[in-house]
Amino acid sequence: MDLFSELNNPNKNYLPKDGIVNYYGSIIPNEEANVYLKKFLENIQWVNDTLYIAGKHIITDRKIAWYGDRPFELNYSSTKKIGHPWINELLELKVxxxxxxxxxxxxxxxxxxxxxxEGVGWHSDSEKGAVASLTFGATRKFVFKHKKTKEKVEFNLRGGDLLVMRGSTQIHWVHRLPPTKKVKEPRINLTFRTINL
Ligand SMILES: O=C(O)CCC(=O)C(=O)O
Ligand SMILES: [Fe+2]
Incomplete structure (x- = not known):
C-alpha cells in the first residue's frame, strides 16, 4: 500500500465497526511470489466457476480450484465442486x-x-471463522461494503500480500474484486478457510 508497508501493524482493525480485517502487507518477497504464481498457473487443477443467479447457470471466465486436508466434495455457489488434496506449495503456505x-x-x-x-461481485464468504487471503500476480483493488450503512473500505492487494477477515465480518460486510481495464496481467488469490470436510 505504501513504501513502509512491511511495517504494517497486523493488529490494526481496518473496519470501522461490525467485523475485523487485518492487513499484514507483504509476507512473501517478490521473487518467491513470482515462483509461486508460475507454479500455480501451471499445476493447479483450474475449472470454470458456475454461479446460479436469478434462475440461470452462469459460467465465469474466472477460474477456481479447491484444495484441502483430504479429497472432498462440496456445494459451493449451488454447484458441486471437487476438492483436491494439498500440493506441497499450498501446504507450505498454509503452515x-x-x-x-x-x-x-x-x-x-x-x-x-x-x-x-475478470473479477468477483459483491458477496460474503459462508465459512465460520477466519478467512486468510493471499495474493499473487497483479495488484488489484479489493473492496468491503457495509451491508446497512454502505460504508466502504478499500485495499490495493499486491503479489505477496496477506489480508485476514475475522469475527463478524462476513455477517455485516460484503466484499468484491472490481473489474478494471487497466490491468492486463493475471492474478491468483488464495483464501484459506475452515470448512466441514
Ligand atoms: O480474489 C480475491 O481477492 C477475493 C476472492 C473472494 O472473495 C472469494 O473467493 O471469496
Ligand atoms: Fe470472498
Whole structure:
C-alpha cells in the first residue's frame, strides 16, 4: 500500500465497526511470489466457476480450484465442486499463514483472474471463522461494503500480500474484486478457510 508497508501493524482493525480485517502487507518477497504464481498457473487443477443467479447457470471466465486436508466434495455457489488434496506449495503456505495469523485452516479456495477484466461481485464468504487471503500476480483493488450503512473500505492487494477477515465480518460486510481495464496481467488469490470436510 505504501513504501513502509512491511511495517504494517497486523493488529490494526481496518473496519470501522461490525467485523475485523487485518492487513499484514507483504509476507512473501517478490521473487518467491513470482515462483509461486508460475507454479500455480501451471499445476493447479483450474475449472470454470458456475454461479446460479436469478434462475440461470452462469459460467465465469474466472477460474477456481479447491484444495484441502483430504479429497472432498462440496456445494459451493449451488454447484458441486471437487476438492483436491494439498500440493506441497499450498501446504507450505498454509503452515506459514497459520504461523503468522495464529489461526488454523483445513481448505483453500484458489481464484484465477486472467486479466483485470475478470473479477468477483459483491458477496460474503459462508465459512465460520477466519478467512486468510493471499495474493499473487497483479495488484488489484479489493473492496468491503457495509451491508446497512454502505460504508466502504478499500485495499490495493499486491503479489505477496496477506489480508485476514475475522469475527463478524462476513455477517455485516460484503466484499468484491472490481473489474478494471487497466490491468492486463493475471492474478491468483488464495483464501484459506475452515470448512466441514
Ligand atoms: O480474489 C480475491 O481477492 C477475493 C476472492 C473472494 O472473495 C472469494 O473467493 O471469496
Ligand atoms: Fe470472498
Amino acid at each position: 506459514k499463514i497459520e504461523d503468522i495469523t495464529n489461526e488454523t485452516f483445513n481448505a483453500c479456495l484458489l481464484n484465477l483472474y486472467h486479466t483485470g477484466e
